[in-house]
Amino acid sequence: MSEWWDYGLADLLLFSPRVYYRLFEIMNTTWWLVVVSALVAGVIASGLALRHGFRGNRVILVLLALVWAWCGYGFLWQYYRPINWAIPYLLPGFALQVVLFAIFAARPLPLRFGWRGDFSSYVGLTLVAFALIAFPFVGLIEGRDLLQAELFGSAADPTALGTLGFVLLSRGTWRWALLPVPLLWCVISAGTLWVMDQQVAFVMLVAVWVTVFCGWLDLKNGVTTKRLTEAEIKDPAS
Amino acid sequence: MSDFDRRKFLKSTGAVAALGGLGVFGLGTNRHAFAQSDAATDQPEVIQKTIPSTGETIPAVGLGSWITFNVGNDIELRKQCADVMSAFFRSGGRMIDSSPMYGSAQDVIGYGLDALGAHNKVFSTDKVWTSGDGASQIKETSERWKVQQFDLLQVHNLLGINENLPLLFRMKDAGQLRYVGVTTSHGRRTEDLIAVMKNERLDFVQVTYNPVDRKVEDYLLPLAYDRGIAVIINRPFRGGSLPERLKGEPLPEFARELGVKSWAQLILKYLISHPAVTCPIPATTKPAHAMENMAAATGALPDEKMREQIAAVIGVLV
Numbered sequence: 001m002s003e004w005w006d007y008g009l010a011d012l013l014l015f016s017p018r019v020y021y022r023l024f025e026i027m028n029t030t031w032w033l034v035v036v037s038a039l040v041a042g043v044i045a046s047g048l049a050l051r052h053g054f055r056g057n058r059v060i061l062v063l064l065a066l067v068w069a070w071c072g073y074g075f076l077w078q079y080y081r082p083i084n085w086a087i088p089y090l091l092p093g094f095a096l097q098v099v100l101f102a103i104f105a106a107r108p109l110p111l112r113f114g115w116r117g118d119f120s121s122y123v124g125l126t127l128v129a130f131a132l133i134a135f136p137f138v139g140l141i142e143g144r145d146l147l148q149a150e151l152f153g154s155a156a157d158p159t160a161l162g163t164l165g166f167v168l169l170s171r172g173t174w175r176w177a178l179l180p181v182p183l184l185w186c187v188i189s190a191g192t193l194w195v196m197d198q199q200v201a202f203v204m205l206v207a208v209w210v211t212v213f214c215g216w217l218d219l220k221n222g223v224t225t226k227r228l229t230e231a232e233i234k235d236p237a238s
Numbered sequence: 239m240s241d242f243d244r245r246k247f248l249k250s251t252g253a254v255a256a257l258g259g260l261g262v263f264g265l266g267t268n269r270h271a272f273a274q275s276d277a278a279t280d281q282p283e284v285i286q287k288t289i290p291s292t293g294e295t296i297p298a299v300g301l302g303s304w305i306t307f308n309v310g311n312d313i314e315l316r317k318q319c320a321d322v323m324s325a326f327f328r329s330g331g332r333m334i335d336s337s338p339m340y341g342s343a344q345d346v347i348g349y350g351l352d353a354l355g356a357h358n359k360v361f362s363t364d365k366v367w368t369s370g371d372g373a374s375q376i377k378e379t380s381e382r383w384k385v386q387q388f389d390l391l392q393v394h395n396l397l398g399i400n401e402n403l404p405l406l407f408r409m410k411d412a413g414q415l416r417y418v419g420v421t422t423s424h425g426r427r428t429e430d431l432i433a434v435m436k437n438e439r440l441d442f443v444q445v446t447y448n449p450v451d452r453k454v455e456d457y458l459l460p461l462a463y464d465r466g467i468a469v470i471i472n473r474p475f476r477g478g479s480l481p482e483r484l485k486g487e488p489l490p491e492f493a494r495e496l497g498v499k500s501w502a503q504l505i506l507k508y509l510i511s512h513p514a515v516t517c518p519i520p521a522t523t524k525p526a527h528a529m530e531n532m533a534a535a536t537g538a539l540p541d542e543k544m545r546e547q548i549a550a551v552i553g554v555l556v
Contacts, residue, residue, distance in 0.1 A: 014304065014305055014308050014339065014340050014341050014343075015305060015308045015309075015310075015341060016305050016306070016308075016523075018523075019308065019309050019310065019312070019315060022309075022312055022315065023310065023312075026312060079310065079311075082310035082311050082341065082342045082345075083308050083309070083310040083341045083342055084341060085339070085341055
């Protein structure tokens with residue numbers, strides 16, 4: 001008689017913005033050392049990704065695997081799951097993302113991070129910079145305490161947003177594999193934030209749109225299909 | 239309202255209001271009679287409503303937990319919820335409602351009942367919300383509330399009703415449950431609910447009703463009244479948006495007769511003055527609001543004419 005599709009988005013959101021943003025405050029104050037470390041990991045990864053050439057490729061992938069693992073366990077499992085029954089269904093996605101980063105780090109697959117100077121690189125840089133630097137202060141604009149800042153590496157939204165930027169800063173035929181989970185998270189989060197009347201919902205949607213657009217652009221320009229040369233693989237600095 | 243004697247129904251509405259105004263609850267002749275709480279207790283004098291299927295009375299305002307009690311493991315916020323429950327009980331409240339759908343709300347209620355030692359005060363009301371194993375979900379719900387037996391369990395939004403409603407009736411027959419109900423919200427699936435009300439021996443239904451969402455007045459509430467089904471009202475404040483929209487607006491002059499101090503109280507009086515309504519369940523995060531809500535279940539109630547005025551004024555303002 002009644003089925004799941006009878007429910008609207010607002011029916012399924014069962015927590016208030018007050019409770020949601022308290023999650024970050026508690027996590028930031030309880031796990032501050034890990035939270036800061038995860039943010040620093042993001043800064044290091046972005047520094048490496050923005051260099052010319054592909055040196056530090058493996059370090060970037062390992063750091064991203066670690067922050068996704070922490071974000072999944074620390075934020076989603078420990079804090080978000082008790083108030084959002086949908087989280088257990090989304091956690092496998094985070095686990096998959098960690099596994100993908102780990103596989104890319106462990107094997108010489110054709111995926112490399114590095115500054116190319118094209119449109120997608122600039123968009124990628126913008127997304128990474130926004131996730132690392134601007135996102136924590138979005139709450140201040142909306143009147144929240146700085147202790148409730150959402151930081152890259154621990155909070156899911158800036159982590160997903162920044163990861164989209166990292167992927168756009170990479171090249172190789174397999175980079176698309178790293179897109180579905182953060183894209184899906186951004187869409188779900190945009191819906192959640194929209195129901196909670198949070199303006200930042202639009203940022204998440206814009207990020208999804210520009211990432212898909214740049215992905216298409218790169219596909220057209222051969223960034224994703226062009227295989228790395230043996231020389232590039234052997235000499236990451238080239 | 240073709241199946242019912244509308245004149246008789248509206249007449250009883252007026253009678254209820256008159257009883258409220260005169261402060262002589264409990265003297266009505268219909269099975270939905272009001273009663274006043276025992277003056278010997280330390281509880282304030284709160285209007286009681288009768289559960290038609292047994293004659294048991296419960297306070298006319300309850301406490302919802304949708305969104306407000308889903309605070310996770312945040313100890314500070316859990317204590318705030320316990321404070322809300324404490325204020326609610328001290329003001330004479332009993333019915334607390336939750337659902338497996340409400341995240342951590344059930345755990346938080348269990349925490350509050352433990353903290354307050356209030357297991358003997360609560361009229362425990364929850365739901366089964368699954369298309370899978372209802373029995374195991376109910377077991378988990380009991381563990382979260384830390385109660386042995388619920389007073390009322392309802393099939394939430396009619397989900398899996400063909401399996402879950404017989405399960406609840408079996409529990410009731412086995413003495414593991416006192417009352418059985420079915421819920422909907424937002425005015426959806428009303429026709430389905432009406433079909434269930436006509437065909438099953440329900441003790442309770444739960445529906446959305448407030449001065450703006452009045453669809454249930456046409457048929458569902460008279461049907462409940464006629465079939466002796468108690469009615470719980472969810473979203474009495476439209477998820478908080480009604481008082482928010484009315485904030486800053488002066489209360490109408492006629493509200494003085496009812497002794498109300500806020501729009502929230504006026505809305506609750508509008509609801510509990512309906513003879514078919516048993517218990518609205520407003521949710522709140524503030525102890526003061528819990529007390530204010532309970533205070534709406536004291537004193538005079540609006541008559542039918544005033545009820546229409548309340549709906550008209552609020553309809554214009556929102």
